[in-house]
Amino acid sequence: xxxxxxxxxxxxxxxxxxxxxxxxxxxxxxxxxxxxxxxxxxxxxxxxxxxxxxxxxxxxxxxxxxxxxxxxxxxxxxxxxxxxxxxxxxxxxxxxxxxxxxxxxxxxxxxxxxxxxxxxxxxxxxxxxxxxxxxxxxxxxxxxxxxxxxxxxxxxxxxxxxxxxxxxxxxxxxxxxxxxxxxxxxxxxxxxxxxxxxxxxxxxxxxxxxxxxxxxxxxxxxxxxxxxxxxxxxxxxxxxxxxxxxxxx
Ligand code: FPP
Numbered sequence: 001x002x003x004x005x006x007x008x009x010x011x012x013x014x015x016x017x018x019x020x021x022x023x024x025x026x027x028x029x030x031x032x033x034x035x036x037x038x039x040x041x042x043x044x045x046x047x048x049x050x051x052x053x054x055x056x057x058x059x060x061x062x063x064x065x066x067x068x069x070x071x072x073x074x075x076x077x078x079x080x081x082x083x084x085x086x087x088x089x090x091x092x093x094x095x096x097x098x099x100x101x102x103x104x105x106x107x108x109x110x111x112x113x114x115x116x117x118x119x120x121x122x123x124x125x126x127x128x129x130x131x132x133x134x135x136x137x138x139x140x141x142x143x144x145x146x147x148x149x150x151x152x153x154x155x156x157x158x159x160x161x162x163x164x165x166x167x168x169x170x171x172x173x174x175x176x177x178x179x180x181x182x183x184x185x186x187x188x189x190x191x192x193x194x195x196x197x198x199x200x201x202x203x204x205x206x207x208x209x210x211x212x213x214x215x216x217x218x219x220x221x222x223x224x225x226x227x228x229x230x231x232x233x234x235x236x237x238x239x240x241x242x243x244x245x246x247x248x249x
Pocket of ligand 1: 051070071093
């Protein structure tokens with residue numbers, strides 16, 4: 001949020017339709033670094049700066065929900081030094097940015113499986129969530145130790161447990177019941193999912209919630225993300241015709 005514009009935005013006049021919820025797959029940190037002859041972890045460091053620019057944009061444009069894919073349940077297979085670097089960056093990010101989030105009314109939620117995480121990571125999650133719990137502006141969801149299939153599996157398991165306990169019957173299991181067991185319970189589905197770095201795939205991100213999302217893929221690596229890209233993405237979204245399975249207006 002250090003890159004706030006000097007001039008107040010004219011949101012209503014610029015965009016006919018703004019997404020309420022944006023999901024972002026921050027891809028290309030490693031390739032950005034390698035292309036510059038730098039170690040991959042420099043890419044992750046630059047990726048955090050890009051993330052700060054993204055959050056500033058979301059605050060500026062009064063987006064309600066922003067969900068970022070920070071660490072997947074599959075990312076644990078990366079080399080230990082890279083995992084430690086990413087976790088270290090996240091820890092520093094929470095320590096240094098949470099007070100700025102509070103100042104900008106940003107609520108932080110962490111989405112992902114908690115079982116098996118270390119005490120230190122759980123403390124970090126608790127600190128980020130509890131210190132911003134009263135904020136009512138942008139909700140920043142950080143998908144951490146997150147996998148979409150794992151999320152749906154956990155939801156199904158929770159429903160089966162409810163059924164076994166006699167709290168629900170099979171007939172009670174509908175789309176709303178499943179959605180209520182997801183990490184995103186109570187939140188709107190993403191309208192727009194953005195992925196950087198030229199890769200055009202979902203990679204197990206918000207699988208259930210992305211059913212009717214518009215996808216935007218740009219070639220820039222994640223560390224290159226800036227306000228110009230954000231505005232381009234909003235313009236592209238505003239130009240899409242969303243039909244939700246119908247024939248449209
Ligand atoms: C994808 O690039 C990026 C990641 C897997 C990690 C993203 C992490 C951060 C931006 C920093 C930590 C997060 C927070 C919330 C502070 P890649 O490494 O897959 O790049 P590549 O595809 O070019 O190898």
